[in-house]
Amino acid sequence: MKLNERSLASYATSGAPADRAGFLFQRAGRAAAYLRRWFVLRGNMLFYFEDAASREPAGVVILEGCTVELVEAAEEFAFAVRFAGARARAYELAAESQAALEGWVKALSRASFDYLRLVVRELERQLAAVRGPAPAPPARALPRRPPRPAPRPGRTAAPPGAPRPPPRPAPRPAAAPPPRLGPQRARRLRAAARELRPRGARPAEPLAAGPRPALSAPPETGGRGGQAGLGGPRAAWVPGLQL
């Protein structure tokens, strides 16, 4: 498969601070020794370099769908990034301290795009819930997009025969009027938000399947079902390890 590797390398070494960076030991194969490498986590990509001064990454681990587990190994502070499927790939790594181990396991478990998207969607709902039916600033149009009338808040179903409104432009947050959330629904949303697990790698599953707030992404195409099948971030627990 072709991949825009030059862009990947550029993304790896771009000026912005990485989400996490540091030395880790990486085992090349089951019987191989651990090699010390410089790792840079950026988004859902874990890059590794021969050393901290290298210009280009030696490789990258695309983290979607991975699980991160502690492993019992002769090596101290060992953990693994594993993937599902036949002949599954596992990256066997080790940190240099307990604190580094915990930091990396936490960061990698929550690095996937999928996880971030769940959090963002949840925050969208919460913002719509706390804002209630207040009027919002006019929608921002994308450049060159012909102007369209904004749909009236509260109207979730087009009357039969009416033309379907076009997909909304990119959701600059707060750019579109939120729907009218009845007091009951707002109460339920707030209660659900309070029930979310206080700690842990995953936020609560998406809430009620009612009409989605207009703040959210435009209507998805049919292929969206079963996102949970991606097997989002998980970390195996060890007694005493607080995540």
Added chain:
Amino acid sequence: MRYNEKELQALSRQPAELAAELGMRGPKKGSVVKRRLVKLVVNFLFYFRTDEAEPVGALLLEHCKVAQEEPSGFSISFVEDPERKYRFECHSEEQCQEWIGALRRASYEFMRRSLIFYRNEIQKVTGKDPLEQFGISEEARFQLSGLQPSSPSLGPGFPGRA
């Protein structure tokens, strides 16, 4: 650069945000238009020959610019080489706008900025940090101070920009 190709292939089989058969032209000079099944999954754009199960290739959609190309087409280029464009042809202006919108929202960086924005807005209204319930309020990647100047893929005036 080594990468976990098998996992990338598995990702290409996941449900897509958007998928369609489009005309596609590679960045090299003199490349011809080919029909490709183009599929947007998380921050990757996969492209397949229309009758094949494995993608021909994938584009990581970070630090990229999505521009409209007349008529009813768009291009993707990357910051390190803005003249090198992957071009796509849609069957209608509406489809084109749909893809441009989706691709501009597809990056991890965009998602992160949205999170920071929503967090800030919720905090302004409720006085509470909504990330605390997830246990991620201290993460450096979600701090307001981490907001970078807008990437080329976003227009000016993106809310929350420092």
